[in-house]
Amino acid sequence: MHMRRLLVDELRALFSDPEIAFMIQEKWIVPTASFHEGRCTRCNSTRTQQTPRCGRCHSPCLYCRDCLQMGRNVACTPLYHSTYVHPGCDATLQFHGEFSPAQNEAAQKLVSFYEEGVTESLLHAVCGAGKTEMLFPVIERALRDGPVLVATPRRDVVTELAPRLQDAFPSVTVRAFHGGLDEDARYAPCDIAVATTHQALRFFNAFALVIIDEVDAFPFTVDRKLTYAVQKARRADGRTALVTATPSSGQRRTKHKATVPRRYHGHDLPVPAFYWSGNWQKRLPIRLLLAIREKAAKHEPTFVFVPHIDDLYLVEAKLRAFDATLRVGTVHSAEPDRADRVAAFRAGDLDVLVTTTILERGVTVPRAHAYVLGADSGLFTSSALIQIAGRVGRHVDFPTGDVHFYHHGKTAAMVEAQKDIKALNAGGGL
Ligand SMILES: [Zn+2]
Ligand SMILES: [Zn+2]
Known part of the structure; x- marks a missing residue:
């Protein structure tokens, strides 16, 4: 224990x-x-x-x-x-990739913050910036002092990150902690722990460095209470680094911040375009219909985001009525066939995936476009809209794509999302 x-x-x-x-x-x-x-x-x-x-x-x-x-x-x-104190270990980073200048600067900043004894620092990395690799140098540094915790709200992120960290640090013990482990695994010792926010609560006064990963948390925003509690996993002399794609206004003001405004491939983030759509539940915007048909003909997949589950079937029916050859699927959080439908979409067996804001992180597909109906709904916060836009253009071979916000009156959240994306593209932080 x-x-x-x-x-x-x-x-x-x-x-x-x-x-x-x-x-x-x-x-x-x-x-x-x-x-x-x-x-x-x-x-x-x-x-x-x-x-x-x-x-x-x-x-x-x-x-x-x-x-x-x-x-x-x-x-x-x-x-x-x-009361056991982990003495730290000498870990050599095995990383054969290459940092962009912006990634390198951010990674070195995190190391400096750590060495200066900054208790809490922030990494603001846009969706697709390659944040995991940027964390490697500070993890390597912290391991000399003690173990490192990476906490994230999502179990699928835990299982994806753990092997990547093990590859990067082959000489240390990396363990994934999520619900559903047996007792031996649950309390096993480790040098790097990758844990869901909940499982991280079992650790106490243990880590030289706690990294809280909020990127791609959408829509599972990190529970502030849990974030506080996860801090308890840190040693009294330890440090915390928070990683986010959508910093809060309070976080933006922190001095100890590294920002990576560019994706790893160096292209701009797609800027959302706003289109007035009237009552889209009655009649889908013609611009949307034509865009979907055009993309389908080029075998480019499209996401259509809607505010409510009821909207899924309405939009699906209207798309089929518009063009019976379109292959349309729907998905939402309580959908039992969710994994199958998402897999079909990724495999190119569906042209259009109509979805609520609940979307798997794994549903980042190359060449995708994103259309939001009812973007003025209160359910679409500015961070949700930024994360939706972040699904487009992530692949180096297809760095651009459509992001349309269809609305019946612009909201502050829409304007803020667009403004933030433009500011990042202009090269500045927020
Ligand atoms: Zn409790
Ligand atoms: Zn009692």
């Missing part, structure tokens, strides 16, 4: 009672109160629930609802954390 803070139940699954007593006596593990002023110590939530009769203290007791999926944290029983 090195580097962890655990429930008594979790400890008991790993050790016998005499072993636990010995570890407490030797101060290898130390108790902390499980709640503090009504907040859960593990996840910082105040969403507590009273049980009339607690299984442990047999009287009315509080437990936390927010981190319940990791076992019940009850008020009457302390958490135990390990």
